[in-house]
Amino acid sequence: MEPHGREPPPSAALHATERVDRRLRQGLGLLLSLALAIIIGVLLLAAAEQNRQQAGHTLEQIAVQLSQLQERLAGVALDYAVWDLSHLAIHRPDGPDLDWLEVEMGTNLHENLGIDLALIVAPDGKILWEVDKGEILQPRQRSQPLPAALPGEAPTATFLRLDGELLVGVAAVVQPESDRHPPASEPHRLLFAYRMAQKPLAQLQATTRLADLRLLASPPAQGARLPLADVEGTPLGWLAWTPAAPGSQMVRNALPALLVTLAGLTILAAGLFRYLSRQTEASLANLHALQQTQERLTDQQRAWHALRDMQLEEVDEEAFIAALLARSAELLDVDDVNLWVLEGERLVCEASLHRPELVGQSLGGRRLQTYLAQLRHHPALVTDDAQNDPRLAGLAPYLRQQEIVSLLDIGLFLAGELRGVLCCEDHRPRRWRDDEVNALMGLTGLLTQFAESLRRREVELSLDRQLNHDEVSGLPTLRGLDETITLLLRQGECQVGILHLKGLTQINDTLGTAMGDAAFHAVGRLLSRRLAAPVLAGSAARLPANRLLLLLPGADSSLRQQALEGLLEELDGQEWLGAQQAASLRFTLGLASCPRDGHDIHRLLQRAELALDTARGMPVHHLARYEPAMGEWQASVSRLERELREAIAEGQFRLYLQPQFTRDGSLHGAEALLRWAHPERGLLAPGAFIAEAEHGGLIRPIGDWVLEETLALLAGPLRDSPLVLAMNISVQQLRDDGFTLRLAEALERHGVAPGRLVLEVVESMLVTPDIRECLGALQALGFAIALDDFGTGYSSLRYLQELHVEEIKLDRAFIEPLKHADDAPLARSIIALAQALELRLVAEGVETEAQASFLRRQGVDLLQGYLLARPEPLEAFLARVSDHRQL
Numbered sequence: 001m002e003p004h005g006r007e008p009p010p011s012a013a014l015h016a017t018e019r020v021d022r023r024l025r026q027g028l029g030l031l032l033s034l035a036l037a038i039i040i041g042v043l044l045l046a047a048a049e050q051n052r053q054q055a056g057h058t059l060e061q062i063a064v065q066l067s068q069l070q071e072r073l074a075g076v077a078l079d080y081a082v083w084d085l086s087h088l089a090i091h092r093p094d095g096p097d098l099d100w101l102e103v104e105m106g107t108n109l110h111e112n113l114g115i116d117l118a119l120i121v122a123p124d125g126k127i128l129w130e131v132d133k134g135e136i137l138q139p140r141q142r143s144q145p146l147p148a149a150l151p152g153e154a155p156t157a158t159f160l161r162l163d164g165e166l167l168v169g170v171a172a173v174v175q176p177e178s179d180r181h182p183p184a185s186e187p188h189r190l191l192f193a194y195r196m197a198q199k200p201l202a203q204l205q206a207t208t209r210l211a212d213l214r215l216l217a218s219p220p221a222q223g224a225r226l227p228l229a230d231v232e233g234t235p236l237g238w239l240a241w242t243p244a245a246p247g248s249q250m251v252r253n254a255l256p257a258l259l260v261t262l263a264g265l266t267i268l269a270a271g272l273f274r275y276l277s278r279q280t281e282a283s284l285a286n287l288h289a290l291q292q293t294q295e296r297l298t299d300q301q302r303a304w305h306a307l308r309d310m311q312l313e314e315v316d317e318e319a320f321i322a323a324l325l326a327r328s329a330e331l332l333d334v335d336d337v338n339l340w341v342l343e344g345e346r347l348v349c350e351a352s353l354h355r356p357e358l359v360g361q362s363l364g365g366r367r368l369q370t371y372l373a374q375l376r377h378h379p380a381l382v383t384d385d386a387q388n389d390p391r392l393a394g395l396a397p398y399l400r401q402q403e404i405v406s407l408l409d410i411g412l413f414l415a416g417e418l419r420g421v422l423c424c425e426d427h428r429p430r431r432w433r434d435d436e437v438n439a440l441m442g443l444t445g446l447l448t449q450f451a452e453s454l455r456r457r458e459v460e461l462s463l464d465r466q467l468n469h470d471e472v473s474g475l476p477t478l479r480g481l482d483e484t485i486t487l488l489l490r491q492g493e494c495q496v497g498i499l500h501l502k503g504l505t506q507i508n509d510t511l512g513t514a515m516g517d518a519a520f521h522a523v524g525r526l527l528s529r530r531l532a533a534p535v536l537a538g539s540a541a542r543l544p545a546n547r548l549l550l551l552l553p554g555a556d557s558s559l560r561q562q563a564l565e566g567l568l569e570e571l572d573g574q575e576w577l578g579a580q581q582a583a584s585l586r587f588t589l590g591l592a593s594c595p596r597d598g599h600d601i602h603r604l605l606q607r608a609e610l611a612l613d614t615a616r617g618m619p620v621h622h623l624a625r626y627e628p629a630m631g632e633w634q635a636s637v638s639r640l641e642r643e644l645r646e647a648i649a650e651g652q653f654r655l656y657l658q659p660q661f662t663r664d665g666s667l668h669g670a671e672a673l674l675r676w677a678h679p680e681r682g683l684l685a686p687g688a689f690i691a692e693a694e695h696g697g698l699i700r701p702i703g704d705w706v707l708e709e710t711l712a713l714l715a716g717p718l719r720d721s722p723l724v725l726a727m728n729i730s731v732q733q734l735r736d737d738g739f740t741l742r743l744a745e746a747l748e749r750h751g752v753a754p755g756r757l758v759l760e761v762v763e764s765m766l767v768t769p770d771i772r773e774c775l776g777a778l779q780a781l782g783f784a785i786a787l788d789d790f791g792t793g794y795s796s797l798r799y800l801q802e803l804h805v806e807e808i809k810l811d812r813a814f815i816e817p818l819k820h821a822d823d824a825p826l827a828r829s830i831i832a833l834a835q836a837l838e839l840r841l842v843a844e845g846v847e848t849e850a851q852a853s854f855l856r857r858q859g860v861d862l863l864q865g866y867l868l869a870r871p872e873p874l875e876a877f878l879a880r881v882s883d884h885r886q887l
Contacts, residue, residue, distance in 0.1 A: 028269050036262055043254060047247030055224055055243040058208060062226055062239060065207050066168075069200055070157030074170045076113050077192040078155045080105070081172035084181055090174050091184045096120055096129055098136065107134035114199060117167065119191040121146065128188065146191075159196070159228040159236050166215065166228065166237040168200065169193030196228070196237065204239070213241040300439040303327040307446050318351075321447070325353040328443055332408070332436050334424045339447075341420040342372070350420070368394035375411040376418050380441060382432045383407050406430045408437065410444040422447065466826045470542035472517045473524035478549060481541045485601050488553050494594045495560075496604040497550035498612050499527075502586035504546045511577070513820045519576040519585065523548075526574070527567075535563045544813065549605075556593060556625075564589065564623055588615045588622040597626050640689060641696040643678070648701055652677050655709045658871040659880065660726070660842065660864045663856045667884045669724035671760075671864065672710045673871050674702065699730045707746060710757065715750040717878050721885075726758035726786060734761070734774045744781055754782030758807060762788050779804070786842070790830065808834055810860070812845020818854055819847075831858045 080086055089100035109115045110133050118131040125146055127139040142163050155172040171191045175183045194200050197215050205213045219225055220240040227235040307327060310320055325337045336354045340347040346364035374381055374391050383389045386407040387399050399407075404425045412420035422444050468480035488494040501523065508516035524540070527548065531538040538552040552560070571587045590612030592604045607626040615624035647653060654677050657670040676684040693699045710727050718725075733739050747754055759778060761771075775785055786807035814827040834841040843855045846865030855863060872880070 028272060032265050032269055035265060039258065039261065043251055043258070047251045050247030050250060051243070051245050054246050058210070058241070058243060059224065059226060061208055062204060062213075065204055066200075066226075066228075069194070069203070070168060070170070073115075073168065073192055073194060074155045074157050074172075076115065077170045077172040077190055080192070081155070081174045081190045082177050084177050086174055086190070087176040087181055087184070090120060090188050090190075098129075101129060101131065101136050105131045106136060110134035114194065115192050116195045116198065117162075117169075117191075117193040119146075119193075121171070121189045121191055123186040123188065156231075158231045160193075160230055161236050162193075166196045166217075167193040168196055168228075208241075210241045213239065216240050297435060300331055300435070300442070303331055304439075304442055304446065307443065321351045324443055324447055325351060328422070328424060328440060329353055331439055332424050334408075334426045335428075336425045338423045338425070339420065340423060342418060345369070347421065363395065363398055365394055370394055372418065375409065375421065379411040379413065379444075380437050381407070381409040381411075382437060384429050384431055403427050406432070408432050408440060410440050412444060412448055414448060466829060470524075473520050473542045473548070475524045475528065475540050475542045475548070478541050478543060481539060481549070481551065484539055485551060488551060489594060489599065489601065491553070492595070493553075493555040495550075495552040495554075495556060495591050496594065496601065496608050497552065497564075497589050497591045498543065498605065498608045499540075499548040499550055500588045500590075500612060500616075501546045501548070502588065504585060507577075508820065515577060520546075522574075522576045523571070523585070526571070530567050530570070533563065535559050536567075550589070550591075556591075564591075568623060586622075588612060590615050590624055590626070592626040640692045641698070644689060644693055644696065644698050644702075647676055647678075648698065648705070652679070653702065653705055654683070655706065655713070655874055656871040657725075657874065657877040658864060659869040659877065660862045661868050662862060663860065667723065667881070668862055669726065669758075670877060672706060672713075672725050672727040674706055675871075694730065694732065697732070699732045700736060703730055703733045704742070707743065711746055711750040711752050713874070714752045714756055718881070721881060723881065724756050724758060726760055728760045728788065731762075731771065734771045740774060740777045740781070743778070743783075747781070755784065758784045758786050760786045760788040760809065805839065807840040807842060810841060810843045812847075812865075815843060815845065815851045815855070818851045822850075824854065827854075828858060831860060835859065 085100065085104070089097035089104075105118050109118060109131060115131075116133060120128045120130070122128055127146065130137050130139060146160075146162070155170050157168060157170040160167050160169055169191055170193075171189045174188050174190055201213070201215055205211065216225075216238045219227070219235075219238050224241050224243040226239040228237045228239065229235050307320070307324055310323060321339060325339065328334075328337045336352065338349055338353070338355070338358060339351040340363070341350045342348075343362075345368070346362045347368070348362045349358045349360060352358040370390075371381075371392055371394050381391065383392065384406045386392055386404050387396060389407075392399060392407070398404075402425065404427065406426040406429060408424040410422045411418050412422060422440065424440060468477055469475075470477050501520070504516055504520060507519055524542075527540050530536065531540055531550070531552075536552055537554070538550055541549040541551070543549050554560075568587050568589060571585070574584070576585060590608045590610070592598065592607040592611060594604055597607045598604045607630070610630040611624045611626040614630060615622045618624060654675045656673045656675045658673055659670045660668045662668050674686050674690075676689055678684050681688075690699070693702055706727055710725050714725060761775065779785060784806040786809055787805055788809045789811040790808040808830075810827060810830055814830060815824055817824045818827075831841060840861045842862040842864060843851075843860045844864045846852050846855065846863050846867050848867060851865075852863060852867055869880075
């Protein structure tokens with residue numbers, strides 16, 4: 001494809017090249033200078049750091065030597081001070097024993113232990129005797145007294161000045177070593193000291209190899225130093241020395257190498273200058289080619305985004321394909337672009353940019369398989385000699401007829417299968433660039449996404465239409481009237497009625513389901529017309545089991561009563577299938593009023609159902625309104641709640657399991673079901689008591705019992721099996737803030753992997769934000785979430801995608817038509833939706849072989865129902881598991 005921009009003139013390109021060359025030379029010079037500065041800087045920093053480390057090491061070495069000297073002195077002082085003989089000799093009533101001093105602290109102390117000065121100090125600080133270099137002397141008159149601050153009982157070495165001399169000394173209290181001699185009431189002290197200027201200084205000089213290490217009375221003006229302080233921290237003298245500088249010596253040694261490096265960098269720079277000069281023209285050519293490539297990529301991205309915007313706008317398929325073909329031809333500058341769809345083993349032209357006569361034509365034959373196999377192996381087929389390419393031998397007649405020389409074909413894949421080909425054809429020999437191949441693959445990906453999105457959108461619309469509208473009666477479903485119901489209940493007074501059609505089953509059995517559906521549709525049309533009258537102004541909806549919902553706004557009145565009675569008479573008198581196939585139906589109506597009989601649709605429907613039972617027994621009109629006398633069930637509810645509390649306390653609940661099977665009949669797991677072993681009424685299913693348990697706040701302890709029993713089963717008898725158990729979770733449990741924590745603790749206590757327990761929730765829970773958050777927390781723990789009775793609630797596909805549920809359960813109502821027909825369209829739609837969303841699908845309520853065969857053909861993952869296995873006690877289920885293991 002030709003670039004859209006104009007080439008720059010040669011003079012401008014030359015000036016640009018000279019500017020670049022000049023800047024490169026300046027940059028290289030700056031780079032050399034910077035490199036030299038960095039090398040020198042790093043070298044100086046390294047030298048300074050080495051000097052600093054050496055100085056620190058020397059200081060640390062001197063400090064360690066001084067510390068060892070002090071420790072050694074303290075040990076000697078302690079050996080002499082804590083000694084029975086020292087205690088007895090020094091604390092004599094008439095003064096220290098001079099003979100003992102001569103023997104123990106004379107020349108032996110100085111020559112063997114190196115002690116320069118030893119003092120016997122009275123408790124008042126007075127010097128009684130002193131031993132100077134092994135000579136015992138009377139106390140001398142000293143120019144300065146002993147320091148007032150000497151170490152206490154613990155012998156600690158310190159520095160002190162005495163007669164101008166700097167000493168390192170330690171004082172220790174004289175005391176007996178054993179318990180045989182009592183300590184003196186006012187003990188003397190021994191002070192042992194080294195003269196720093198003599199042997200200690202010489203030892204430090206030898207150890208540190210510092211010839212100029214010296215002892216000063218004041219801090220030196222320069223060089224390294226170490227203060228020698230007394231016990232109060234006052235410096236009494238200073239050790240000073242000239243620190244070694246190995247880093248500076250390193251710099252002097254490295255200077256020749258630095259000069260050689262600089263010379264090498266200069267030579268390298270000269271070589272680079274020459275190389276850059278030779279590359280100037282090549283750079284201009286590359287820049288021009290890069291500019292062309294960039295323009296092509298920009299055009300490709302612009303085309304991709306334009307088509308992506310069309311996809312998001314949900315345009316129709318024909319407009320999207322036409323735009324994609326036009327964009328492809330524009331980007332690749334080809335003669336024609338065609339879209340072929342694979343139908344069986346043949347390619348059928350779906351759309352053509354410039355040759356509409358190709359649309360509908362097909363290509364096939366045995367040799368076409370080589371071409372299709374090539375596309376399946378590699379989705380892009382590129383050739384510049386199409387008529388002689390062996391891969392296209394099966395297309396040779398078509399290629400010759402259309403005079404096609406160059407070809408770029410990209411395979412279209414849906415769900416991993418080849419479904420079509422996007423073909424770019426040219427009458428000229430040409431080499432296809434990589435960016436052109438990538439661009440066409442990107443557009444093909446958009447086409448694939450569009451096809452998948454269109455298919456999914458059609459499934460969603462079909463499912464939504466079937467969930468909200470009943471095709472048989474022509475009326476909305478209860479879900480379809482949800483907004484109308486909510487609005488009427490908020491406004492105040494209204495009436496809710498249930499209209500039952502009797503005789504429809506007889507029509508289905510005698511004339512066929514088609515006639516029954518026709519009669520039901522006729523009822524729906526007549527009812528819609530009559531409810532539009534001002535006196536009623538109501539709406540109707542389809543309910544299960546041959547019943548219809550009547551929703552009448554406003555208060556009850558005599559006029560409305562007459563209108564309803566007239567409606568029933570008219571309905572009863574109709575011949576619904578015409579004169580040739582007369583079929584009559586019997587209609588019964590039960591009514592409940594809001595707010596008198598309730599404020600929510602479920603309570604009103606319940607009470608309308610009670611009124612309907614009463615209406616069935618009435619001689620005329622078969623119309624009844626709910627009366628409180630019909631509510632005797634309320635008393636039974638209270639009694640049932642009391643019995644439920646006793647059942648919880650006495651352990652009357654039982655765990656039953658209904659097996660779930662794969663399509664091939666293998667045992668996959670089971671659903672954990674609750675049964676109540678009532679002492680009087682026998683074994684009760686949840687339908688007989690679960691509503692009262694929810695109303696009385698007992699569903700949480702009952703649910704916790706089911707959870708514990710299920711986990712105990714997984715941790716016990718089923719520990720070594722791969723079976724998965726499913727259990728229902730109520731809305732009250734999900735709204736319990738501590739439920740997630742209790743569930744996690746129970747898992748850890750039983751040692752069960754969360755993946756072996758599927759938590760089933762009803763579909764309507766997804767619309768509640770706080771419950772969706774709780775479900776998300778459960779998924780984070782590793783639990784799989786299943787939607788029970790899918791299609792009967794109020795959820796949307798958006799909630800399914802946000803929550804990422806793993807499984808949906810197809811309600812038995814959707815496969816009920818298979819008892820009387822060969823197909824169940826709504827069930828097929830839900831199955832297609834589950835497969836499109838890659839969700840595991842469980843069909844429950846499988847009661848006939850026809851239902852099972854249909855579900856297996858549709859690819860349903862798991863089957864559950866009375867045909868396969870009824871709910872059974874724990875012992876029977878474990879026996880079933882054992883039998884399957886032996887197979």
